[in-house]
Amino acid sequence: MSIHTDAAFFERDYERDGFEWLDCQNADYAVYAFVRKAKKQEVLVILNFDHTDIYDYKISFPGKKSCHLLLDSNSILWGGTDTNIVRFSLEQGMFQTDIKHFSGQYFLLK
Numbered sequence: 001m002s003i004h005t006d007a008a009f010f011e012r013d014y015e016r017d018g019f020e021w022l023d024c025q026n027a028d029y030a031v032y033a034f035v036r037k038a039k040k041q042e043v044l045v046i047l048n049f050d051h052t053d054i055y056d057y058k059i060s061f062p063g064k065k066s067c068h069l070l071l072d073s074n075s076i077l078w079g080g081t082d083t084n085i086v087r088f089s090l091e092q093g094m095f096q097t098d099i100k101h102f103s104g105q106y107f108l109l110k
Contacts, residue, residue, distance in 0.1 A: 007038035022059050044107040048099045055098045062093040067107045074103035
């Protein structure tokens with residue numbers, strides 16, 4: 001994953017359809033979710049700025065069939081505390097993940 005090579009991070013920067021907020025007014029947690037879109041690629045970004053871990057965080061994605069974890073900022077690789085094992089799923093149009101406090105996750109949607 002690279003913001004220089006993955007089209008979703010730059011291809012439609014100046015177009016309204018290149019970005020979509022999914023969760024930006026969560027009253028319970030300081031969590032934000034959005035999708036960056038290119039013509040042939042979509043990347044889901046989830047950011048947890050809260051001091052608590054969030055378990056079973058859910059977002060609806062009708063029509064999406066699969067997802068692939070691109071980056072978990074809580075991975076040991078990036079200075080975090082967890083191994084590279086992240087529990088997430090996309091079943092029947094519902095995406096679900098666990099996200100640690102003060103961390104972010106990026107997923108490629110298909």
